[in-house]
Amino acid sequence: MDIRAHHLLCFLGFRGLGYSREFVEHFKKIYNYVYDENGKIKLLNSPDEICKLCPNLEKDKCKSEEKILNMDKLVLSFIKEYINIDNEVYPSQCYKAISKMPFEYYKKICSNCEWFSLGFCEEGFINLKNKYKEEPEVNYDK
Numbered sequence: 001m002d003i004r005a006h007h008l009l010c011f012l013g014f015r016g017l018g019y020s021r022e023f024v025e026h027f028k029k030i031y032n033y034v035y036d037e038n039g040k041i042k043l044l045n046s047p048d049e050i051c052k053l054c055p056n057l058e059k060d061k062c063k064s065e066e067k068i069l070n071m072d073k074l075v076l077s078f079i080k081e082y083i084n085i086d087n088e089v090y091p092s093q094c095y096k097a098i099s100k101m102p103f104e105y106y107k108k109i110c111s112n113c114e115w116f117s118l119g120f121c122e123e124g125f126i127n128l129k130n131k132y133k134e135e136p137e138v139n140y141d142k
Contacts, residue, residue, distance in 0.1 A: 004048040006071035012124030045072035099132035
């Protein structure tokens, strides 16, 4: 499944809210596949499956494309320091890398998002960092 890179951070704060009921239900399905089931993904810096039902998508671009593209680039740049993302990857690999992200870098990526002020994303980010502090190394080559 194709996933816009910054959406990995959005999953951390997802609480069933969204632009419409249809959008939320669509997001939940993708969330379940990516976040709960750890289904393989291909990271993008362009509109993805989630964007299809977003009211901000116009002619295959986000209304805030420049801002969103910068968010994607920052996430991709950070994750690339830890794993090869040229092919499909498991979200858990990405989240392990993201767990190493400094809080200020995370804020640089997310603080201009309309959803940031709710605090859900920050809570999810902190929970992720705590989760990977406690987990042993996982070998994904098996």
